[in-house]
Amino acid sequence: MDTSQSGTIATIVSVKSDYTTWRKSDTVWMLGLYGTAIGAGVLFLPINAGIGGLIPLIIMTIFALPMTFFAHRGMCRFVLSGKATGEDITGVVEEHFGKVAGFLITILYFFAIYPILLVYSVALTNTVESFIIHQLQIDAPPRALLALVLLLGVMSIIRFGEQTIVKAMSVLVFPFVTVLMLLAVYLIPHWNTTIFDTLSLDSAISSTNSNGLLFTLWLAIPVMVFSFNHSPIISAFAVAKREEYGKNAEKKCSHILAYAHIMMVLTVMFFVFSCVLSLSPENLAEAKAQNITILSYLANHFRVPTIEYIAPFIAFIAITKSFLGHYLGAREGFNGIVNKALSAQGKIIQHETLNRITSVFMLVSAWAIATLNPSILNIIETLGGPVIAIILFIMPMYAISKIPAMHKYSGKLSNIFVVVMGSIAISAAVYSLL
Secondary structure (H helix, E strand, C coil): CCHHHHHHHHHHHHHHHCCCCCCHHHHHHHHHHHHHHCCHHHHCHHHHHHCCCHHHHHHHHHHHHHHHHHHHHHHHHHHHCCCCCCCCHHHHHHHHHHHHHHHHHHHHHHHHHHHHHHHHHHHHHHHHHHHHHHHCCCCCCCHHHHHHHHHHHHHHHHCCCHHHHHHHHHHHHHHHHHHHHHHHHHCHHHCCCHHHHHCCCCCCCCCCCCCCHHHHHHHHHHHHHHHHCCHHHHHHHHHHHHHHHHHHHHHHHHHHHHHHHHHHHHHHHHHHHHHHHHCCHHHHHHHHHHCCCHHHHHHHHHCCHHHHHHHHHHHHHHHHHHHHHHHHHHHHHHHHHHHHHHHHCCCCCCHHHHHHHHHHHHHHHHHHHHHHCCCCHHHHHHHHHHHHHHHHHHHHHHHHHHCHHHHHHCCCHHHHHHHHHHHHHHHHHHHHHC
16 A cells, blocks of 8 residues: 555544544534424414422423433444444344344334324424315315325435435424524513412422422423424434534534434423413413313413414425425335335345335325324324433433443433333323323
């Protein structure tokens, strides 16, 4: 090997290992993570977070950043603990836990994400249909046709590959955050002191009191998990950064996650506080009883045309972003299930062929559910909640204690915190279901 060639290789290795420099790709992924997390769940968060009063809301704000950052960092570290560079979460699970356990966890991973994808397909159709009927005041096309056109439009982005999806979510973040923040600022003149009437701690800490602080926090945690969840894209994120940064991928991933989560918490909680300060706990209880988003309730409550037109736009952008991000995770889980099932029979399938099959399956099933418009969406989300908590909170922490490659992350207080919060989310979601 000549000197010039060895110098070129050294330069490539140096660039790859330099994780201290912030690159354009890091910004794209940061916004992609944000775009996956901040979706339709955020439009329900003010109702669930503010219904118990100001004290639970403040406590939840304090918990939001560490809860989301430590959990997603743990999952990212788990994916990076695999030996192979391009190995996604389904392959890492099998490597660490064996084929049988790996297959079962892959199924759990799929069913933690896939139902939410179906929820977004229905929400997307409902949002556009409502806008056509109420704002444009014209007859909506047949629901089956509308759902098909919308899903084909969103999934056309998917045909261009993973990087295009991430870039699309990154682009969609800007109008969404801008409009969300403008709406939060717009509500400032409507702020009132009603929420401060809930500052009394009398009987608030009673766990048996349905309006108590502990009870409210307990039931609100699964909603926070759902609202800030971007686990579906974590595996693709970790794999991409490992290929880009090599052995320093974990440090770079942690930096990107930290910035993404700070952005999430600041923007979302400002929006939540603005909504809650504009209404009373009784208003929020009414919104919860009506089973509508905070935007729909604000439009009905204030009767302001500006909100009526902005709300559908925000909802459409939010749902589209989250649909794309969750599609990546659902496809990864579905592909993992098919590959493992075929491998057990000694068969293999080409990656591109499997992706096409997955796309057809996702499109047909999402279209069918969106057309049927089932009334059990809350149950689907509740069923997905415990599974998300198991995959995102519990599994990576279990891996830290059992897998040699992850022992270096053991002995941290953050691990205990993640396990506790995950257990609370699981128990509260099961309670809500029952």
